Amino acid sequence: MEKFMKWIEEKLMPPMATLAEQRHLRAIRDGIISTLSLIIVGSFFLVIVNLPIKSWEAFIEPRLGDIVLPFRITVGLMALYASYGMGYSLAKSYDLDGISGGVLSMAAFLMTNIPLNVVDKATNTELGWIIPMEYLGGAGMFTAILTMILAVEILRFCKTKNITIRMPEQVPASVARSFEALIPASVIIIIIWAIRVMLGFDINNALMKLFSPLVKIAGNTYIGILIPTLLITLLWAAGVHGVSVIGSLLRPIWLVLLEENMQIVANGGVAPNIGTEGFYDLFMWIGGSGGTLALCVLFLLSKSAYLKQVGKFSLVPGLFNINEPIIFGAPIILNPILAIPFIVGPAITATTTYIAMKLNLVSKVSVMAPWTLPSPIKAVIATNDWRAAVLAILNFLILLAVYYPFFKAYEKKLLEEEQQKEVA
Template identity: 55%
Template sequence: MKKFLSWIEAKLMPPMVKLSQNRYLVSIRDGIIATMPLVMLGSFFVLFAQFPIPAYQKLVAPYVATIMLPYRITVGLMAVYAAFGIGYQLAKRYKLDALSSGLISMGAFLMTTTPVLANDATDAKTSLGMVLPMSYLGGAGMFTAIIVAIIAVEIIRFCSTHNIEIKLPDSVPASVSRSFAAIVPSAMVIILVWVVCGVLKFNVNEALMQLFKPIVDVGMNSYFGLVIPPLLITVLWATGIHGDSIIGNLVRPFWLILWQQNADAVAAGHAAQNIATEGFYTFVWIGGSGGTLALCVIAMFFAKSAYLKEIGKLSVVPGIFNINEPIIFGAPVVLNPLLAIPFIVGPFITSTLTYFAMSMDLVNKTSMLAPFTVPFPIMGYMITQADVRAILLMLINFAIYLAIYYPFVMMYDKQLLAKENEEAHHEADTVTA
């Protein structure tokens, strides 16, 4: 294990660190994360509309459309907000006007959806005028939002670099100057999207969904698609690389698409069907990446070395809220062959168990999002439409982590205790001398 970690540190770590700092990946991450407060809030309205108690559902049935309005405007427009956020973040990294870049990106993304003439569903004779279909404005349009935002900002950057913009005298207020400077790149971006989507009638959203469909439906939503990400994340963490910032950024758009399909199904009164959502890992990351809450508990209650016991005490409270940097870098887990083994193996076992539990409908699949700091097993109960069985599954997974971590923590504790005793004897001999 030590040789394996050394090989990863020497060969894999440099390109992974470089990848984690890639401007596009970082901008996509920050842009999508910026939408999470709205998306999380909106997802709770699915629970309000479809709480799994027949009497309650019957009571609110006449008001479901009204209750679901916040969901439609938050989750249903998730890709719109992401397009703005990604454009904004990427422009900041290029030191461009972030606000106008975000707005241009969002406008360009909206142009990929063609407005249609619609009638009122309750009165066929009443025209609603031109409306924008929402099919690709949520999770299904996430790939388009990412690509369009990046292209838009690159065009803006090209114009700025080559001075292809309207420049006003220095006496003009900066806000006005920036607005005029954005006119030429805005025109280039909008005309490009108009030609592709309006003139050529090319459906970018549908093309990208068809392109990624095998990855989304088969690659991600399968057993291997679910166990490989935590395996890669923990291996990278064990070498000191923030695994989720690399692997999570790559797969999060896929998770969001599958999650929104689940949320839409539940909102319509059906059962969620997709397993591969980010909520799945709520059952795997108990205490954070690697399931380290068990490590904190064992260290606090069973360690005999002063150092490990103290680290356990300091890390257990953050661990309850799924913040595990204190234990990962404090124990440490990083570049520690003894603790790296359960850190990598544990999530593989719990993700396998969770996958089969959900695929066999022993536990509801996740259809809500919640802040990552919600403690277990409350979070599992929340995101599975108040499924009590989710609590049991999380407790089982936690017990598995305790069993896997215990022998390795005890071996590591023995090493630390021996070192502490040796240092104590050395200090005693020094004082005596």
């Protein structure tokens, strides 16, 4: 195990650490995260319409469209909001104007969606031009990422090559920014217009077809949920923030899967996709990456003064899925004794959760709950299924069992060191 950890530290860790700081991936991560507050609020309206109470279902049936409207305006437009956030973040990383980067990215993304002139057949009156929402939510996330990169890189190119309109110093900064972005905006809009309208190439549809095999693998196959689990815990054990690296790559896919689940549930169906981000947050990362809440509990019962102290200051954050105190306090990073259960435990709970959802013993995730909620509570809210709490508790007990022998071995080692210090 020590040789394996050394290989991770020397060979795997450096490129992954570099990848985590790659500006485009960081912009994608930050831009998507900026939309989470809207997604969480919007998804709670799905909880309201899906309470398993017959009298409540009958009561809200006539009002269903009105109640789910906040969901459609938040989750249904997540790619639109993310396009601005990602563009802003990437532009700022280049020391460009963030607002211009965000606006140009959002405009480029919207240009890939052709408005339709809708006519009310009942009254034969025109309702006006309407942008279809099909690709403004999770399904359009890949397009939002691509158009964001194109828009900001064109903005950067024009700025670097001084291809811009400069206004006198007396002109207000906000007005000057608008004119500086005029040429890049023209280039961006003309390029997207030519591809989407003049050539008739549907960027959204093409990207969805391109990524659909990857989405299917990540969403509904055992290998698709096991590989991210192992990569995240391996990176954490080596000192790299695993969720930041792997999440930056997979979060767009996770959001596509989650939004599909949400839309189907909002329309009265059953969520089909297993491998959403909630799959990991609710049932595997109990207490944070690696399922470390179980280790916090074991540390509290330790005979080692040091481990008991770590357990005390790690327990409350762990209850709310914040585990940096125990990861760095134990430490788990580059610690072969604790790294083994940190990696193996979530792999086992990923298996139990996958089997439970595949056999429809527990509903799939269709609501994005706040990540800081304790696991059993969050599991019920996110799946609208009380059995999810049972599964979360079962997984916690599994993690306890996996961590226990390694905890005892580590405790023995520390007790010996503490006794030696007392003798000295």
